[in-house]
Amino acid sequence: MTPSTPGNLSPDTSSVLRLLLPSWRAAPALIGAVSAATALPLAAPQVTRWFVDDAMGGASIRHLTLIAAGYLVLAVAGQAARTVTAWLAGRLAWDGSNRLRERLTGHALHLDLAFHGRHTPGELIERVDGDVVAVADFVVAFLLDVVAGVLLLAGVVVAVLLVDWRIGLALLAYCLVIGYGMARAQRLAVPSAARSRAASAALFGALEERLAGAEDLRANGAGAHTVRRFHQVSAALFRAEHRDARIGTVLLAGTSVAFAAGTAIMLGLAAWTMRSGALTVGTAVLLLQYTMMVRAPFERLIDQIRQYQAALAGVARIAGLLAERPALTPGTRPLPPTGPLGLDLDGVGFTYPGDDEQVLSGVRLRLAPGETLGLVGRTGSGKTTLARLVLRLHDPVQGAVLVGGVDLREAEPHSLRRRAGVVTQDVQLFRASVRDNLTLFRPSPGDERLMGVLGEVGLGAWAASLPGGLDAELPELSAGEAQLLAFARVFLADPGLVVLDEASSRLDPATERRAEAAVARLLEGRTGVIIAHRLSSLARVDTIAVLDRGKIVEYGPRAHLAADPHSRFGHLLDLAGVSR
Numbered sequence: 001m002t003p004s005t006p007g008n009l010s011p012d013t014s015s016v017l018r019l020l021l022p023s024w025r026a027a028p029a030l031i032g033a034v035s036a037a038t039a040l041p042l043a044a045p046q047v048t049r050w051f052v053d054d055a056m057g058g059a060s061i062r063h064l065t066l067i068a069a070g071y072l073v074l075a076v077a078g079q080a081a082r083t084v085t086a087w088l089a090g091r092l093a094w095d096g097s098n099r100l101r102e103r104l105t106g107h108a109l110h111l112d113l114a115f116h117g118r119h120t121p122g123e124l125i126e127r128v129d130g131d132v133v134a135v136a137d138f139v140v141a142f143l144l145d146v147v148a149g150v151l152l153l154a155g156v157v158v159a160v161l162l163v164d165w166r167i168g169l170a171l172l173a174y175c176l177v178i179g180y181g182m183a184r185a186q187r188l189a190v191p192s193a194a195r196s197r198a199a200s201a202a203l204f205g206a207l208e209e210r211l212a213g214a215e216d217l218r219a220n221g222a223g224a225h226t227v228r229r230f231h232q233v234s235a236a237l238f239r240a241e242h243r244d245a246r247i248g249t250v251l252l253a254g255t256s257v258a259f260a261a262g263t264a265i266m267l268g269l270a271a272w273t274m275r276s277g278a279l280t281v282g283t284a285v286l287l288l289q290y291t292m293m294v295r296a297p298f299e300r301l302i303d304q305i306r307q308y309q310a311a312l313a314g315v316a317r318i319a320g321l322l323a324e325r326p327a328l329t330p331g332t333r334p335l336p337p338t339g340p341l342g343l344d345l346d347g348v349g350f351t352y353p354g355d356d357e358q359v360l361s362g363v364r365l366r367l368a369p370g371e372t373l374g375l376v377g378r379t380g381s382g383k384t385t386l387a388r389l390v391l392r393l394h395d396p397v398q399g400a401v402l403v404g405g406v407d408l409r410e411a412e413p414h415s416l417r418r419r420a421g422v423v424t425q426d427v428q429l430f431r432a433s434v435r436d437n438l439t440l441f442r443p444s445p446g447d448e449r450l451m452g453v454l455g456e457v458g459l460g461a462w463a464a465s466l467p468g469g470l471d472a473e474l475p476e477l478s479a480g481e482a483q484l485l486a487f488a489r490v491f492l493a494d495p496g497l498v499v500l501d502e503a504s505s506r507l508d509p510a511t512e513r514r515a516e517a518a519v520a521r522l523l524e525g526r527t528g529v530i531i532a533h534r535l536s537s538l539a540r541v542d543t544i545a546v547l548d549r550g551k552i553v554e555y556g557p558r559a560h561l562a563a564d565p566h567s568r569f570g571h572l573l574d575l576a577g578v579s580r
């Protein structure tokens with residue numbers, strides 16, 4: 001995702017804003033609170049004028065005390081109104097940002113591998129968290145500072161116009177000049193805010209990737225080099241933030257000077273009018289107070305302009321993420337709902353997006369329902385890629401993959417996910433209950449069924465010994481136990497086609513035997529594709545395909561190939577010391 005500037009908002013921007021907008025039911029309370037927070041401070045200078053003029057006219061202490069008490073009530077009520085507005089705005093922003101987070105998370109999870117290959121999880125976290133927070137913060141600030149600030153400014157100008165139209169006009173002209181100057185200055189802040197958010201996304205991306213790879217980095221002694229590179233990314237963020245802050249400081253200093261000048265002008269005007277006898281001292285104090293009241297909303301507005309830029313850049317990036325569409329268009333044909341599924345690869349060729357290298361070419365395979373295939377080949381020969389095509393994580397660029405007789409391009413995605421299961425050597429475990437780790441957060445089918453599948457894969461005793469049962473948080477698992485848990489997940493889904501990608505390559509011999517038993521049960525009555533470097537795990541498959549640089553160079557019944565003294569598979573068995 002390239003950083004977007006407010007100038008190139010995508011059409012999805014309106015859908016982002018719609019998700020953030022509060023419901024209409026909240027509007028009356030919010031309008032009431034904002035109006036009170038604006039009107040009450042406006043009344044304060046009127047009370048001061050009253051006090052000063054009456055004091056100069058020789059009013060009693062009791063009378064003056066009552067006016068002072070009234071002033072206090074106004075101040076407390078004004079603060080209360082601001083507090084209620086802040087609370088309401090905060091709640092609405094939280095509601096909106098939670099809606100937006102959910103939507104973004106769901107959307108990102110639905111995008112396919114090609115997208116996730118281009119964007120690191122850290123970058124997406126920055127989108128779902130950093131950008132959403134920037135946008136939500138702005139919604140609160142907009143209600144509190146922008147709407148309330150503009151209303152207050154308008155109120156001040158009207159109040160001063162009512163006192164003396166000439167001074168009122170001067171104040172209006174002054175506000176317009178300040179407003180125009182700030183609108184011009186905002187352009188300075190736009191690119192720097194966008195750059196600093198992009199640098200922050202890069203930092204999160206780098207951090208997430210390095211932490212995920214901590215084991216490998218440490219094992220290879222690359223820690224110090226990684227930190228040095230990380231320093232460069234941090235330095236880029238520092239430069240971007242520093243520049244952004246510098247622009248903010250300059251803008252703020254500029255406004256301070258402009259306000260001091262404004263107050264001086266107003267004092268001069270009030271003194272001139274007083275000398276001509278048109279104003280009382282109390283009214284002069286009132287004018288001064290109103291003039292000083294202009295400063296706070298303007299300062300908050302200038303701050304908001306900067307937040308507005310960050311929010312707008314955030315909205316643009318969020319909209320960009322929401323506009324991402326899966327590269328694979330979903331079909332509508334459901335796969336056969338029960339029983340083992342046949343698999344056909346019909347002249348399949350594949351190249352990864354953005355890559356020229358042909359990873360698979362002219363691959364033809366046919367697996368009858370219930371048959372099992374062992375896929376072997378050197379590292380990089382394309383085995384995992386082939387498995388990805390069978391699960392439709394990518395579409396082939398030539399030929400077609402058919403599962404249960406349905407071309408995967410036409411297959412209905414939910415039925416494919418339900419009917420085809422996969423276990424890879426990297427089992428993803430979640431910090432969640434055993435139940436959630438088994439069902440992957442789907443509605444649970446009931447303890448009996450869950451205990452049943454755990455028993456099938458040889459984890460029955462382990463599950464029975466868990467103190468909190470299936471609802472206990474998943475304890476630390478060994479690689480073998482994790483693998484068995486992954487088999488249990490597939491059992492639970494009861495698919496008609498199972499792909500096992502190097503599923504037992506990291507296990508010790510004892511655990512491997514348990515895993516093999518689980519695999520044998522898993523493949524009963526199902527079609528299976530087993531990708532293995534360890535040829536011993538292919539003892540029971542029906543057919544073998546040998547891949548070499550993306551092409552099938554040998555294909556046939558396992559027994560025939562093993563018995564053939566000239567076959568590649570036989571040669572590989574000999575090399576691995578596995579009996580034919």
Ligand SMILES: Nc1ncnc2c1ncn2[C@@H]1O[C@H](COP(=O)(O)OP(=O)(O)OP(=O)(O)O)[C@@H](O)[C@H]1O
Nearest residue numbers: 117352355359377378379380381382383384385386
């Ligand atoms: N996401 C990807 N983007 C671009 N190229 C890729 C991607 N994944 C794999 N490749 C390339 O495709 C080729 C085949 O890789 P693949 O992982 O399918 O081989 P493999 O036979 O499963 O290897 P191994 O036995 O090491 O797992 C390799 O050249 C690899 O660099």
